[in-house]
Amino acid sequence: MNKKVLITGGSRGIGRALALYFAEKQFDVAICARNQEKLEELALELKDFKVNVIAEVCDVSKPEAIKAFCSKVLAQWKQIDILVNNAGTYLPGKVTEETDGTLEKLIETNLYSAYYFSKSIASSMITNGSGYIFNIASVAGLQAYPNGGSYSISKFAMIGLSKALREELKSHNIRVTNISPGAVLTDSWAGVDLPESRFISAKDIAKIVFDLHGLSPQTDVEDLVVRPILGDI
Template structure:
């Protein structure tokens, strides 16, 4: 059985990927900032597939010490981690000039730091055995910046850049790295805004793409996958 670590797993894309992985028979290490959400979701995942191991950790991924604890906890409990899904992120709809003083650091710590630190933690063990797959959940804002979400766009550009470096660093060692680049996706980021789900990407669409990529042959790597709403961005 393969082992996967997924950040911010109880909602949105992280939740959909966790469910899809459970159906694939993949053991899971998941985190969230909310203990009750984690407990309830663990039970749901084990109901979906009683054969898998599910471990949980209450973790604020924007805090380096908590993130490193989650990584070490995962390795201790599950052993080798085959799959990492860097899903945690925050979206702030504000221009750079009108943003708060602490916004830049907070979004760097949430949208970029976790992928960097988890790569540093697990990368060498993946190289040593010549396998593994890292998925970085980016955004179309990393391709076409959203000026009304200035710092968010900058951090997602940085995450896509990190993904490119990781992929080149790993490609000679049998380790795959994929940037998943969704457009307008129906997650909690849209809470309070009236939207039509039939005009949006669903978290399950992203999860389906990840599972299909994961199940490709050993010789195939999807560098980047862009998933946009069929009618265009909202």
């Protein structure tokens, strides 16, 4: 039986690269996002690898939508081996100048999503006595920077969530890894006039996640920082 991975925000960017990489490695893949068309397109590509695919619209800023999606996936698959909390959105801004509501929007999409997905999936991992949760944070959660504003706050909080989950879940044999990437070439950087070579490739993040999962079950890489070789942009 294939192993199962659930990737939030799986339709584009890092999430899409993860979905393709895991499908190529014969994992069954569950993905969610808001844009149905993009999900359906990717689902077709994933099925070419002869794996089971669940691709559903789910707005991860809505806890009820998350719970419904997770219930559906668990009803079909009974267990999830890997959860990748990847969905996120970037809005540049300064705390003192951002429009009201910016922090709420970013916290809902970037933090509460991971919080509710983890809550929804962890109990089945506890029952199985194994599991792996990856949280995709950012270097913006390690170091504040000009125009980082609420995005940076949401990623600092994500790192806090990773630490809390790790403490709670380690005695259940569930590994938690927080990955903090620098600039990864995705839609988030659309229009930026820099060569591809200045970015991390999304596929490299996928390879890292896959390889970490392949380490011995007693080994947990707790925090990983990944940067372009020339540093942050």
